[in-house]
Amino acid sequence: MTDEVKVAKMTTAQAIHDALDLALAKDPKVLLFGEDVSDPSGGGVFHISEGLSTKYGEHRVRSTPISEQAIVGAAIGAAIGGYRPIAEIMFMDFFAVAMDQISNHAAKLRYMSGGQTGVPITIRTAAGAGMQFGAQHSEMLEAWVTHIPGLKVVVASNPADCKGLLTAAIFDDDPVVVIEPTLDYWVSGPVPEGEHVVPIGKASTARPGSDVTLITYGREVKFALEAAETLAGEGISVEVLDLRTLVPMDERAVLESVARTRRAVVVHQAVRRGGLGAEISALIHENLFGELEGPVVRVAGPNTPIPYAAELESLFVVDSADMVKGVRKAVQQTR
Amino acid sequence: MTETLPQRTPDKETLARMFELVTAINLTDERFRTLLSSGRARSTYYSPKGQECISAAFGALLRPDDYCVTMYRGLHDHLAKGVPMRELFAEFLGRVTGTCKGKGGPMHVTHPASGLMVTTGIVGSGLPIANGLAWAAKLSGTDQVTIVNFGDGASNIGAFHEALNLASVWELPVVFVCQNNRYGEHTRYEWATSASQVAQRAAAYEMPGVTVDGNDPVATYWAADEAISRARSGGGPTLVEAMTYRFWGHIFGDNMRYMPPEERKAAMDADPTVRYRNWLLEHGHLSEAELASIENDTLAAIDDAIAFALDSPPPGPDELYTDVYSETVVPA
Ligand SMILES: Cc1ncc(C[n+]2csc(CCOP(=O)(O)OP(=O)(O)O)c2C)c(N)n1
Ligand SMILES: [Mg+2]
Numbered sequence: 295m296t297d298e299v300k301v302a303k304m305t306t307a308q309a310i311h312d313a314l315d316l317a318l319a320k321d322p323k324v325l326l327f328g329e330d331v332s333d334p335s336g337g338g339v340f341h342i343s344e345g346l347s348t349k350y351g352e353h354r355v356r357s358t359p360i361s362e363q364a365i366v367g368a369a370i371g372a373a374i375g376g377y378r379p380i381a382e383i384m385f386m387d388f389f390a391v392a393m394d395q396i397s398n399h400a401a402k403l404r405y406m407s408g409g410q411t412g413v414p415i416t417i418r419t420a421a422g423a424g425m426q427f428g429a430q431h432s433e434m435l436e437a438w439v440t441h442i443p444g445l446k447v448v449v450a451s452n453p454a455d456c457k458g459l460l461t462a463a464i465f466d467d468d469p470v471v472v473i474e475p476t477l478d479y480w481v482s483g484p485v486p487e488g489e490h491v492v493p494i495g496k497a498s499t500a501r502p503g504s505d506v507t508l509i510t511y512g513r514e515v516k517f518a519l520e521a522a523e524t525l526a527g528e529g530i531s532v533e534v535l536d537l538r539t540l541v542p543m544d545e546r547a548v549l550e551s552v553a554r555t556r557r558a559v560v561v562h563q564a565v566r567r568g569g570l571g572a573e574i575s576a577l578i579h580e581n582l583f584g585e586l587e588g589p590v591v592r593v594a595g596p597n598t599p600i601p602y603a604a605e606l607e608s609l610f611v612v613d614s615a616d617m618v619k620g621v622r623k624a625v626q627q628t629r
Numbered sequence: 630m631t632e633t634l635p636q637r638t639p640d641k642e643t644l645a646r647m648f649e650l651v652t653a654i655n656l657t658d659e660r661f662r663t664l665l666s667s668g669r670a671r672s673t674y675y676s677p678k679g680q681e682c683i684s685a686a687f688g689a690l691l692r693p694d695d696y697c698v699t700m701y702r703g704l705h706d707h708l709a710k711g712v713p714m715r716e717l718f719a720e721f722l723g724r725v726t727g728t729c730k731g732k733g734g735p736m737h738v739t740h741p742a743s744g745l746m747v748t749t750g751i752v753g754s755g756l757p758i759a760n761g762l763a764w765a766a767k768l769s770g771t772d773q774v775t776i777v778n779f780g781d782g783a784s785n786i787g788a789f790h791e792a793l794n795l796a797s798v799w800e801l802p803v804v805f806v807c808q809n810n811r812y813g814e815h816t817r818y819e820w821a822t823s824a825s826q827v828a829q830r831a832a833a834y835e836m837p838g839v840t841v842d843g844n845d846p847v848a849t850y851w852a853a854d855e856a857i858s859r860a861r862s863g864g865g866p867t868l869v870e871a872m873t874y875r876f877w878g879h880i881f882g883d884n885m886r887y888m889p890p891e892e893r894k895a896a897m898d899a900d901p902t903v904r905y906r907n908w909l910l911e912h913g914h915l916s917e918a919e920l921a922s923i924e925n926d927t928l929a930a931i932d933d934a935i936a937f938a939l940d941s942p943p944p945g946p947d948e949l950y951t952d953v954y955s956e957t958v959v960p961a
Contacts, residue, residue: 367757369761376765394751406739443953
């Protein structure tokens with residue numbers, strides 16, 4: 295007997311909708327709320343939750359006032375009260391307004407209570423540049439949340455993983471921040487039908503290779519694969535590691551790959567200074583210093599706010615050409 | 630209080646219960662301050678002395694399964710909600726036998742078994758979480774009520790306004806209890822607050838708002854009763870502002886120079902515990918023997934709890950790494 299998983303082509307937005315729909319159907323303790331999410335208010339600004347409040351009732355899929363602290367606070371309280379709330383913060387930039395609830399409460403209540411009050415919430419949020427939304431609606435702020443013990447953080451690079459990681463997040467007993475690359479909402483790909491779980495904490499090898507490991511996550515994985523293809527033409531074999539979960543990071547996968555290739559390039563869209571790339575780079579140097587052919591190379595955003603003008607914005611966003619340069623630099627370094 | 634005898638007097642059992650709670654808070658505070666002054670224990674301490682009648686009134690009304698959210702100045706609320714004294718003291722002293730294994734401390738006491746769900750050190754941030762607890766109860770179809778305690782200063786932070794608005798539009802079974810002790814840290818109420826009374830702010834959110842003498846346990850009891858009954862019967866949230874005064878400044882050890890001495894003296898001369906005791910006695914609600922027996926039993930329980938806490942070990946080094954996540958994630 296073989297369990298054949300049916301696969302359908304869908305956009306990331308549809309994959310997320312699918313994950314939410316299945317979770318709401320599976321567990322009456324799952325709640326979804328945020329600004330504009332219910333059908334009378336349009337089913338979400340990206341229409342991701344369209345139909346869900348009609349199907350599950352506005353007591354479970356509920357639009358909120360524009361009150362980010364109140365949204366995350368209500369999620370935390372409801373979680374302590376026995377529910378599995380999914381709170382939507384429209385753009386990750388708005389975390390700034392809710393950060394007290396996220397950092398001081400969602401992340402710390404389990405610890406401060408000596409394990410008595412866990413906070414099984416999911417915070418979904420759209421992030422990333424590329425649509426000329428300007429400096430306040432575009433930032434990847436994963437470094438803010440990965441720095442806070444108590445939070446888990448995931449970023450998917452394709453529709454299937456978006457569905458699978460979100461499902462895992464909803465049923466995880468800890469607060470999970472799910473970062474959804476905004477531009478990817480309209481990108482489609484194959485997605486398993488029915489319940490699909492991608493375990494939190496497991497990286498995936500998006501492309502095997504032997505000369506250098508390109509470590510990245512989210513939207514940048516696509517460009518990393520393009521870069522790897524280009525570099526293959528130059529005789530450089532690039533392994534692309536898609537982290538998928540940023541906390542708890544699959545450190546074993548990182549170290550195992552780099553131990554083989556002896557060279558690493560870390561890529562993220564977020565600004566370089568204090569970015570997660572610095573952490574990954576330190577992890578590699580601390581563990582594999584003697585085995586590396588050269589220092590880890592970082593390819594990351596410039597230390598600036600995100601500009602509006604399309605010409606400047608595209609300069610800000612790292613692309614496959616930047617990654618190709620980074621890999622060439624890494625490969626030229628030989629002991 | 631002797632002059633303005635409330636029209637209705639709660640039954641003897643309730644009056645006695647409130648006296649037990651007032652006494653527990655008053656004596657615990659006294660003992661704890663002595664412990665700190667003598668150097669036998671070390672802790673940051675935000676004394677609730679002066680505010681004990683507010684917690685006692687709510688405590689006499691709330692059920693164990695009702696939820697309470699409070700803040701760093703929370704010892705009175707913890708005791709009134711029924712957090713066991715031994716575990717409470719142990720937590721204050723950072724011992725492994727504490728409510729939170731010594732990992733929360735006085736600002737973060739949590740004891741879900743008593744309905745004490747969150748104690749926060751961030752001004753005003755308990756209110757949005759209380760909404761969530763109230764929402765959970767409402768969704769589950771229980772008649773549990775959530776109360777959240779905060780100060781007058783907290784009514785100027787955004788979270789207060791977001792929370793009152795949401796509670797109103799969602800008709801949540803929550804009672805917002807503002808313990809107006811006239812100061813936020815060292816800043817006088819009037820210097821920081823646009824409304825002459827915090828309760829007036831309820832009007833902006835179309836919820837009932839009431840100001841009550843928080844040093845009068847009977848008056849506070851009736852105000853609390855109305856608000857709790859409203860929440861329990863599906864009538865939505867209430868903002869209760871209880872007027873009071875903190876005897877020992879913001880934090881224990883505070884030089885209190887910003888508090889006019891005559892103002893503080895007047896408040897201390899009208900010590901609400903003493904006032905309530907005298908009133909109970911004068912009006913024949915409880916006899917001297919009954920009052921003294923409550924006091925003696927309370928003192929014995931406090932001494933037992935202090936001894937228990939002082940004898941308890943601190944959490945072991947492994948506890949640093951546990952409870953960060955639901956499963957133990959080995960730290961890097
Ligand atoms: C968000 C935030 N800002 C500032 C502080 C520092 N702080 C601690 S207590 C306090 C005063 C709060 O006054 P009030 O709300 O009246 O409560 P009280 O201490 O008088 O009981 C301040 C400013 C804090 N803990 N949290
Ligand atoms: Mg105050």
